[in-house]
Amino acid sequence: MELNWTYFFSLFSMAMFWRAVVTVVELGTLSWLIGLGLGFGVASAELSSLTVLRYVAKVYVWFFRSVPLLVLLVFVFNMPQIFPSAGPLLAIPFISGLISLVLTETAYMAEIHRGGLISVSKGQREAGRALGLGFLGIQARIVVPQAFRISLPTLVNEYVTVIKLTSLVSVISLPELLMTGQRLYSQNFLVMETLLAVAVYYVLIVSVFGAAFHWLERRLDLQRRQPSTLDDSRCAQLRASLATPALVHASGPEPGAPLALEMCNITKRYGEHTVLDDIHLRVAAGDVICLIGPSGSGKTSLIRTINALEPIQTGEIILFGESYLKAGDNPHDRSVRAGVRRIGMVFQNFNLFPHLTVLDNILMAPHYHRAADPAQMRDVALGLLDKVGLLAHAYKYPHQLSGGQQQRVAIARALALQPDIMLFDEPTSALDPELVGDVLKVIQSLAKEGMTMLIVTHEMEFALNISDRVVFMEGGHLKLDVSPEVLRSQPNPNEILQRVRKFMGLSSAADSTGGQA
Structure with a gap:
């Protein structure tokens, strides 16, 4: 049986499919962004020195990575049976789907963030502390920008995964792409043509956003940036406009000043x-x-x-x-x-x-x-x-x-x-x-x-x-x-002074000086 190509191409002019595309993009992007933020918090808790925070975060990641998303979707959507007051909110398929996806994505995002955070060397944090930066300042100005660059390829891949996972929300009757396709082929029985169009829509979404993320990756790739060296004339202009600072403002101790x-x-x-x-x-x-x-x-x-x-x-x-x-x-x-x-x-x-x-x-x-x-x-x-x-x-x-x-x-x-x-x-x-x-x-x-x-x-x-x-x-x-003078010329040095002279490679000169004395 041949595919009905006329019907296949007609699916790309149907308003219901483009509305479904908007739903998929909104649901996937919101889930990714919220999971990105919450996942960073969970990752920070996993790396915290507070034992309680660390274990709570680890249990969260373990649990929500273990529970299948499909099961979580059905459970959240039917939660009003346990908590009737949640009915007006969770009865909306988009809200239930968003909550389920965020709970799952937060766990996966936390592990991605944790990998990025631990990839930033200890020396970077120490340099921040040596400059007097506080914990939040170090995180915001030093650690997070580097960790984000390290994690970005994996975060992009997770976005693609989220977009595809939105298809599971069809089980709670959210009219996303797969649900829209199912409704159509249940009426006309053109299953292959409809599912092929659904696949093309997903490829289109992933391609557009993938290209945008690829552009961002290239922008953030420091290795691709060409060295920017100022020429002599530009350096001369800068020097003329600067009041050249002394490296040290104090030339020496004042009389009676305390020890440094x-x-x-x-x-x-x-x-x-x-x-x-x-x-x-x-x-x-x-x-x-x-x-x-x-x-x-x-x-x-x-x-x-x-x-x-x-x-x-x-x-x-x-x-x-x-x-x-x-x-x-x-x-x-x-x-x-x-x-x-x-x-x-x-x-x-x-x-x-x-x-x-x-x-x-x-x-x-x-x-x-x-x-x-x-x-x-x-x-x-x-x-x-x-x-x-x-x-x-x-x-x-x-x-x-x-x-x-x-x-x-x-x-x-x-x-x-x-x-x-x-x-x-x-x-x-x-x-x-x-x-x-x-x-x-x-x-x-x-x-x-x-x-x-x-x-x-x-x-x-x-x-x-x-x-x-x-x-x-x-x-x-x-x-x-x-003082260096003692090391160079002290006659008849004691044992420790002899050892230090030998350590510094001064033993022969010191012996000669001592002999002359």
Whole structure:
């Protein structure tokens, strides 16, 4: 039996089918959008530190992924038999279908969102905390934009699935595409022609919205964006319009001023393992202190406790004479975050925000904290980029820069909040040897301007040349805290000084000096 092609094509001019298309698009899109929002909430609950929230979310996802949608549709539509007061609402097939689809989609969306959220590296959140952003600020400005880009292909696929699942709503007599087709072929018995037309309508809907989502994916794909480098004339114009900022506003400590930083009786443990044991460290304003020592000695843990990235088990940290952080303090407290804003942090692996341009990376924290007028903040950010030699790259994305350039952007980002203290966690260890020099020059310029700095480094010659004090750590203890001059020339050194000289590759020179003495 041949298909009735005349009848088949006539189905595309029937108003009832186009009304059914509108119903499918409305039902599918609303279910997808509401499920998208609610699913994010459920995913956040799944990742919450609160046990009750976490388990409630997991049970929700487990249950609604397990119940067939068809069963859920019939149950919701007939719920007025149990709760008569719900009758006026649930008797409307569109409402019952929407509720059923949302309940199901929320569970699936939650898992998609959870996959996107856990794909955003821990370093991104830590960079936000180091800039003084609160939990919601980190989520909204850093985590969610990245997670959405990661999840978008799967979310698009879920939209297609929702559109097709709307056909199941025909069991509760909603006049969507399949129900409309069923009514027609029950009258004329032209089953194949009618179902083929229904299939074409679904393909049309999916194709149109799929093309729109594909355009969105391309727009959000940072890898497709071409590097935007400013030419020399444009850079010159920008420089002429900027008041070039000093990297540091304070040239040194005032007489009688309190210490910039005091670490008193600091102990840090990971489980039963003690990584910092009764640390006492005093840092005057303008001091440059290099922390050295073997791997695992606690250097990185020490500077991470200073800006509340790691909790401490005992002790207190005092910032410019005021108590800033004690054992047991919540790092998200407003008072702690106010202290964090005074402490800039440069990470070993840069931790730039990949979804933002170089300029926007620098502007994020000042905008969040409303540090100044937007135009003024932009001028300061461009001035900082000029200071670190990257003005021409202001509108590039981090992945379009070399490692050394990314680290210099990270330094400019930390300086944008005009911190009083800068922390550097092995700023050159992730760089190729030829890129190290550019980063070290920027740090040296900070030292010359009087910035208070604590630097974890394995660059021993750099540590000797730039620092006022070299602190040697081992086994979670501060073993030695001396000036570079003592390391270079102290006659008749004690045992620990000899060990540090050997660690820094100064043993031969030190022995020679000691022998001459």
